[in-house]
Amino acid sequence: MSFKPISDIGEFGLIRHIEKLVSPTLDHAPGIVQGIGDDCAVLETSPSTLQVSTTDLLVEHVHFDLLTTPLHHLGSKAVSVNISDICAMNARPLYALVSIALPEKASVELVETLYRGMSETAGLYETAIVGGDTSASKGGIVISVTVVGEVGKEKLTLRKGAAPGDLVCVSGSLGGAAAGLRVLMRERDIMLEHLRHGETFDGDVMNTLAEYSEAIKRQILPSARTDIVAFLEKKNVVPTAMIDISDGLAADLLHLCARSGTGARIEEGRIPVLPQARHIADEFQEDAVNYALGGGEDYQLLFTLDNARFGDIAEHPDISVIGKIVPEEEGVRMADIYGMTVDLEATGGFDHFRGRE
Amino acid sequence: MSFKPISDIGEFGLIRHIEKLVSPTLDHAPGIVQGIGDDCAVLETSPSTLQVSTTDLLVEHVHFDLLTTPLHHLGSKAVSVNISDICAMNARPLYALVSIALPEKASVELVETLYRGMSETAGLYETAIVGGDTSASKGGIVISVTVVGEVGKEKLTLRKGAAPGDLVCVSGSLGGAAAGLRVLMRERDIMLEHLRHGETFDGDVMNTLAEYSEAIKRQILPSARTDIVAFLEKKNVVPTAMIDISDGLAADLLHLCARSGTGARIEEGRIPVLPQARHIADEFQEDAVNYALGGGEDYQLLFTLDNARFGDIAEHPDISVIGKIVPEEEGVRMADIYGMTVDLEATGGFDHFRGRE
Numbered sequence: 210m211s212f213k214p215i216s217d218i219g220e221f222g223l224i225r226h227i228e229k230l231v232s233p234t235l236d237h238a239p240g241i242v243q244g245i246g247d248d249c250a251v252l253e254t255s256p257s258t259l260q261v262s263t264t265d266l267l268v269e270h271v272h273f274d275l276l277t278t279p280l281h282h283l284g285s286k287a288v289s290v291n292i293s294d295i296c297a298m299n300a301r302p303l304y305a306l307v308s309i310a311l312p313e314k315a316s317v318e319l320v321e322t323l324y325r326g327m328s329e330t331a332g333l334y335e336t337a338i339v340g341g342d343t344s345a346s347k348g349g350i351v352i353s354v355t356v357v358g359e360v361g362k363e364k365l366t367l368r369k370g371a372a373p374g375d376l377v378c379v380s381g382s383l384g385g386a387a388a389g390l391r392v393l394m395r396e397r398d399i400m401l402e403h404l405r406h407g408e409t410f411d412g413d414v415m416n417t418l419a420e421y422s423e424a425i426k427r428q429i430l431p432s433a434r435t436d437i438v439a440f441l442e443k444k445n446v447v448p449t450a451m452i453d454i455s456d457g458l459a460a461d462l463l464h465l466c467a468r469s470g471t472g473a474r475i476e477e478g479r480i481p482v483l484p485q486a487r488h489i490a491d492e493f494q495e496d497a498v499n500y501a502l503g504g505g506e507d508y509q510l511l512f513t514l515d516n517a518r519f520g521d522i523a524e525h526p527d528i529s530v531i532g533k534i535v536p537e538e539e540g541v542r543m544a545d546i547y548g549m550t551v552d553l554e555a556t557g558g559f560d561h562f563r564g565r566e
Numbered sequence: 567m568s569f570k571p572i573s574d575i576g577e578f579g580l581i582r583h584i585e586k587l588v589s590p591t592l593d594h595a596p597g598i599v600q601g602i603g604d605d606c607a608v609l610e611t612s613p614s615t616l617q618v619s620t621t622d623l624l625v626e627h628v629h630f631d632l633l634t635t636p637l638h639h640l641g642s643k644a645v646s647v648n649i650s651d652i653c654a655m656n657a658r659p660l661y662a663l664v665s666i667a668l669p670e671k672a673s674v675e676l677v678e679t680l681y682r683g684m685s686e687t688a689g690l691y692e693t694a695i696v697g698g699d700t701s702a703s704k705g706g707i708v709i710s711v712t713v714v715g716e717v718g719k720e721k722l723t724l725r726k727g728a729a730p731g732d733l734v735c736v737s738g739s740l741g742g743a744a745a746g747l748r749v750l751m752r753e754r755d756i757m758l759e760h761l762r763h764g765e766t767f768d769g770d771v772m773n774t775l776a777e778y779s780e781a782i783k784r785q786i787l788p789s790a791r792t793d794i795v796a797f798l799e800k801k802n803v804v805p806t807a808m809i810d811i812s813d814g815l816a817a818d819l820l821h822l823c824a825r826s827g828t829g830a831r832i833e834e835g836r837i838p839v840l841p842q843a844r845h846i847a848d849e850f851q852e853d854a855v856n857y858a859l860g861g862g863e864d865y866q867l868l869f870t871l872d873n874a875r876f877g878d879i880a881e882h883p884d885i886s887v888i889g890k891i892v893p894e895e896e897g898v899r900m901a902d903i904y905g906m907t908v909d910l911e912a913t914g915g916f917d918h919f920r921g922r923e
Contacts, residue, residue, distance in 0.1 A: 212673035223677065223700055230681040231664075231688075231695035238661055238694030250696035252661060255612055262697065264663040264712055270704040271667070304595055304609060306621040307588075308710055310628070316569035320580065324587040331588075337595030338588035339607035340619065343580055347627040348705015353665055355621055355712040 246468070247368050248297035248453060249358070259365055262357045263294035269349025276400060277393040280319055282429045283352075284326025290455065291356040292334045292433035293508040297453040298367070299438055300360035302336040308353040310346035323352075334435055364447055371450035371469035371513040375534040378448075380437045380510045381527055383458055384486035384497050385427030387504020391493055392421045393428060423485045431508040437528070438510075444521045448512035457505040459553040463541055465511065472539040475532030475553075477546050502543075502553070603825070604725050605654035605810060606715070616722055619714045620651035626706025633757060634750040637676060639786045640709075641683025647812065648713040649691045649790035650865040654810040655724070656795055657717035659693040665710040667703035680709075691792055721804055728807035728826035728870040732891040735805075737794045737867045738884055740815055741843035741854050742784030744861020748850055749778045750785060780842045788865040794885070795867075801878045805869035814862040816910040820898055822868065829896040832889030834903050859900075859910070 215223055228245040235244055240253035249261035267273060267287050275283075288305065295302045307327060311320065331338050336356065396418060418425055433453075441448065452465045458480065466473050482497045490497035501507075513534055514522065522528050532543075543551045572580055585602040592601055597610035606618035624630060624644050632640075645662065652659045664684060668677065688695050693713065753775060775782055790810075798805065809822045815837065823830050839854045847854035858864075870891055871879065879885050889900075900908045 212675050214670075215668060215672055215674055215677065216670075218674060220700060223674070226674065227677065227681055227698070227700070230678065231685045234685050234688045234694045235696070236694075237689065237692040238696060241661075241694060241696060244694070244696045245698065250661070250663065252696065254617075260611075262661075262663060262712075262714065264665050264697065264699050264710070266665045266667050266699050266701045266708070266710060268667050268701050268703055268708070271702045304598075304607070304619075306607065306619060306712055308621050308623045310623050310625050310708060311572065313573075315572055317572055317575060317580070317583065318569050320572065320584065321587060324584055328588045328591050331591045332594065335594040337591045337593075337598060337601070339592070339595060339598060339601045339609065340621065341584070341602065342621050342623050343577060343584070344623045344625050345628045346625055346705065346708075348703065351623070351625070351667060351703075351708050353621065353623060353710035355619075355663055357617075357619065357714065 242365070243367060248294040249300070251298065251365060257362055258359050259300075259362055260357060260359055261295055261298045261300045262355065263291050264353065264355040265291050265294070267352040267354075269351065274397065277397050278429050280322040281326035284323040285330040285430055287352045287354045288327050288330040288334070288336070289431050289433045290508060291354045292336065292435065293431070293453040293455070295356055295358040296434050296438050296510060297451050298358070298360055299364050299441065299448065299451060300358040301435070301438065302334055302356050302358040304337045304339045304357055305331055306340045306355045307338055308342040308344070310344040310351040312346050312349060315350070334433065364442070366448045366451040366512070368450055368452050368465050368468035369470070371465060371471050371534045373471060373534050373536050374516055375449050375513040376516055376519060376530050377462070377473055377475055377532040377534060378512050378514055378522065379454070379458070379481060379529050379531055380434050381507070382481040382483040383454065383507045383509060384490075384500035384504060385424045385483035386431060386506035386508075387500035388483070388486035388489040388497065389421065389424035389426070389428030390504070390506070392418060392425060392489060421485065421489060424483060424489055427483065428506065431506065433508060434510050440525060446514070446518050446521045448514055451510060451512035454507045454509045454511050455505055457501070457503040458511065459502040460505070461511055463553060465513070466534075466537075466541050469534070470537055472535045472537050473532060473541045474535050474539065474544065475542075476544045479529060479531040481529045481531075599722070600724060605651040606657070608655065608722060614719055616657075616717050616719055617714060618652060618655045618657045618717060619712065620648055621710065621712040622648050622651070624709040624711075626708065631754065634754050635786050637679040638683035641680040642687040642787055644709045644711045645684050645687040645691070645693070646788050646790045647865060648711045649693065649792065650788070650810040650812070652713055652715040653791050653795050653867060654808050655715070655717055656721050656798065656805065656808060657715040658792070658795065659691055659713050659715040661694045661696045661714055662688055663697045663712045664695055665699040665701070667701040667708040669703050669706060672707065691790065721799070723805045723808040723869070725807055725809050725822050725825035726827070728822060728828050728891045730828060730891050730893050731873055732806050732870040733873055733876060733887050734819070734830055734832055734889040734891060735869050735871055735879065736811070736815070736838060736886050736888055737791050738864070739838040739840040740811065740864045740866060741857035741861060742781045742840035743788060743863035743865075744857035745840065745843035745846040745854065746778065746781035746783070746785030747861070747863070749775060749782060749846060778842065778846060781840060781846055784840065785863065788863065790865060791867050797882060803871065803875050803878045805871055808867060808869035811864045811866045811868050812862055814858070814860045815868065816859040817862070818868055820910060822870070823891075823894075823898050826891070827894055829892045829894050830889060830898045831892050831896065831901065832899075833901045836886060836888040838886045838888075
């Protein structure tokens with residue numbers, strides 16, 4: 210008997226496979242609105258309210274490296290990335306469960322710093338940490354966070370729902386997280402080189418890298434855009450579709466279009482790139498737009514909007530319209546600044562099991 | 567600066583510490599009934615219904631060993647142990663989220679077998695698997711399962727609530743899981759010995775160990791007692807306090823009494839020990855009652871009941887009354903079969919960070 214390595218089907222192939230394996234259990238959830246395949250699962254828990262829930266694993270040496278990630282920030286990020294999934298449903302977070310596996314060498318102080326980061330960040334989003342689990346680990350640290358939230362039935366926003374003619378909008382600026390990671394990886398290599406030669410380094414990454422601090426902050430201390438969800442609520446605007454940008458603008462726009470059965474046409478010149486990401490890209494002789502398209506982890510919201518509602522969001526200083534939804538057969542494409550058309554399906558996003566696709 | 571190892575405070579000390587660190591976030595959960603400290607967190611989600619939620623991490627080489635645990639059973643157990651926590655609140659499960667971290671060498675077939683086990687078991691408990699996360703792992707396999715359930719307000723049963731005079735009841739029989747583990751660990755050592763000498767073994771643990779099959783099943787394929795919760799519902803009996811036996815009868819009775827502010831007096835002769843656990847204990851020249859008291863992982867329900875309700879549960883063939891609740895100052899004790907009194911606080915349960923206490 211021969212076994213197929215997971216890299217043969219990739220992360221998204223694996224998820225589709227798992228979706229099929231667990232689908233028979235959905236018969237037991239009469240109120241299910243959405244299972245695997247969106248940012249959150251959605252269930253009807255009362256006549257007017259839907260419950261949304263999401264979970265994320267953060268694995269040491271895969272998602273983070275303690276050499277470049279302060280523990281306090283790690284705790285904060287673990288919470289924020291889940292709250293971001295809640296935001297992507299146009300929902301508000303209610304409570305979180307947090308589990309942690311700790312290697313034998315972990316100290317009480319490590320746990321304190323980590324949980325302080327989680328607790329402070331959960332507080333910012335008015336989310337209670339109500340339970341969890343602790344375990345030993347024979348490998349590195351593993352953190353599992355689950356967040357449950359709620360949304361009014363008429364406000365729920367899925368990845369599907371976009372229609373040709375809708376505007377493609379994005380919150381904040383992109384590319385910062387990837388640029389920050391680029392700098393941190395270089396710094397890590399320098400630190401390891403110092404360590405190899407028995408030299409010391411002060412280890413305070415944030416101070417020695419002050420000129421890159423905004424990009425690094427985007428990487429190690431991202432924010433979930435609960436403020437955008439609150440703004441949409443205030444304006445009584447319900448996006449037609451929404452996703453948070455965790456895999457990169459290209460991959461997440463592809464996810465949204467695939468679920469909606471549409472194409473999209475965006476313009477490179479309209480993509481809001483973090484200015485510091487451009488400086489960093491210049492330094493590495495790379496293109497900052499690629500950080501935005503393929504870098505991921507920006508945790509901004511990508512949503513589509515009925516064209517007629519543009520007036521309601523136009524005043525917001527932190528929402529950019531970057532293109533529009535087109536019929537599926539026109540593909541998912543970007544007009545670059547020279548007017549050339551780039552097929553975004555050829556760039557793709559990040560895949561844990563295959564590296565860059 | 568010196569760091570305190572977690573083994574200094576132990577698993578329960580760590581949990582109390584974490585409880586303190588996250589407690590400021592509870593201000594954001596106005597409907598919270600119970601945070602960390604019971605089998606589930608409990609929140610008010612509607613005027614008549616409470617939501618309960620629980621999460622568990624299963625870590626390779628800490629909680630399971632693929633040499634002795636068939637993957638299908640591992641998936642099943644990951645689901646059952648969480649459903650058992652839901653049962654311990656006298657609640658019924660609604661839905662589950664499942665995350666998994668997989669080492670590079672993991673195959674698609676491994677994932678299939680694991681998720682089939684989870685899916686089939688979730689189906690048995692009428693629980694939908696609605697979402698999750700996948701990740702690479704640089705160590706072994708890590709599985710995180712979260713289950714959300716519900717219970718009518720008047721049915722909720724916590725660890726606290728037992729009062730002197732209440733009966734101490736336990737479902738099913740105990741000691742099987744520990745006895746099964748004892749056999750599996752011996753078998754594992756033999757297998758490793760074979761492997762070291764380049765010999766083959768057929769690897770089908772269940773077939774070669776037929777005479778121990780019931781105990782092994784209790785270890786690798788435990789059931790959650792949703793049937794007991796349904797029976798209590800049918801009889802309109804609400805226990806005064808309840809916990810599931812995951813750490814061992816002694817430790818879990820201590821947890822229940824600590825939260826209730828009571829003592830307890832149980833009788834060794836009334837503890838329902840799995841007959842096969844007695845045979846295995848004889849073989850190892852050990853005492854099967856110690857498997858029941860200190861072994862853990864039996865996932866039976868331990869609950870207390872107003873004495874006046876005894877008639878309602880007396881007919882059930884699988885519920886044993888093993889003693890009664892006494893005032894706190896009388897301690898948590900067991901009368902052994904010779905009439906001697908054993909202080910259960912001296913035996914304790916299993917602690918992941920310190921080994922046996």
